[in-house]
Amino acid sequence: EPEVTQTPSHQVTQMGQEVILRCVPISNHLYFYWYRQILGQKVEFLVSFYNNEISEKSEIFDDQFSVERPDGSNFTLKIRSTKLEDSAMYFCASSPARSSYNEQFFGPGTRLTVL
Amino acid sequence: QKEVEQNSGPLSVPEGAIASLNCTYSDRGSQSFFWYRQYSGKSPELIMFIYSNGDKEDGRFTAQLNKASQYVSLLIRDSQPSDSATYLCAVRAGNTPLVFGKGTRLSVIA
Numbered sequence: 001e002p003e004v005t006q007t008p009s010h011q012v013t014q015m016g017q018e019v020i021l022r023c024v025p026i027s028n029h030l031y032f033y034w035y036r037q038i039l040g041q042k043v044e045f046l047v048s049f050y051n052n053e054i055s056e057k058s059e060i061f062d063d064q065f066s067v068e069r070p071d072g073s074n075f076t077l078k079i080r081s082t083k084l085e086d087s088a089m090y091f092c093a094s095s096p097a098r099s100s101y102n103e104q105f106f107g108p109g110t111r112l113t114v115l
Numbered sequence: 116q117k118e119v120e121q122n123s124g125p126l127s128v129p130e131g132a133i134a135s136l137n138c139t140y141s142d143r144g145s146q147s148f149f150w151y152r153q154y155s156g157k158s159p160e161l162i163m164f165i166y167s168n169g170d171k172e173d174g175r176f177t178a179q180l181n182k183a184s185q186y187v188s189l190l191i192r193d194s195q196p197s198d199s200a201t202y203l204c205a206v207r208a209g210n211t212p213l214v215f216g217k218g219t220r221l222s223v224i225a
Contacts, residue, residue: 033212035213041217042203042215042216042217042218043159043203043205043213043215044215045212045213045214048212056211056212058212089156089158091158091159103149103161103164104213105161106158106159106160107158108157108158109157109158111156
């Protein structure tokens with residue numbers, strides 16, 4: 001069964017460093033999402049992406065964040081200058097369509113630890 | 116501000132019992148409702164979704180939706196220790212992103 005994959009599974013970085021989190025969505029899906037979950041807190045939406053552009057973003061997704069689909073398979077989230085409060089699990093998700101009635105399939109997540 | 120509220124638990128039930136998990140939401144425009152299961156350190160895994168008022172059954176799971184009361188619930192029959200996890204309620208209005216509750220931690224005691 002097709003699945004969303006994410007790499008790395010765990011990333012440790014120093015405050016102020018740039019990190020790139022990678023995702024490979026399900027191959028025939030068109031809509032891509034990043035969510036994050038700070039330890040013990042709720043899953044929060046960051047950004048959605050369709051047709052090579054951002055379709056929606058949350059207040060969390062400030063100028064330090066960017067997303068890109070550099071080729072036909074990868075979908076990346078970049079944090080330019082990491083802060084301690086960026087430590088969280090980051091989940092990528094994909095969906096075949098944008099309809100309210102379509103399931104979003106989640107990847108296994110990347111645990112980001114900022115020291 | 117769209118809110119999804121869940122009792123954080125833990126909800127403890129004996130093996131074989133029915134576990135009842137509840138969720139309320141603030142946005143009356145919400146159209147689709149999802150229950151995800153999340154094991155510690157893992158990603159959310161979809162269990163069920165419901166769009167229409169009433170009940171929807173899938174195996175041991177039943178989702179119940181009452182849009183007038185802005186309330187959605189998940190019943191797990193014949194609870195097993197492997198059902199022990201955090202259950203996340205998520206809602207969506209139109210093409211907006213999923214809004215998650217904080218989750219209810221369920222513990223099934225053998």
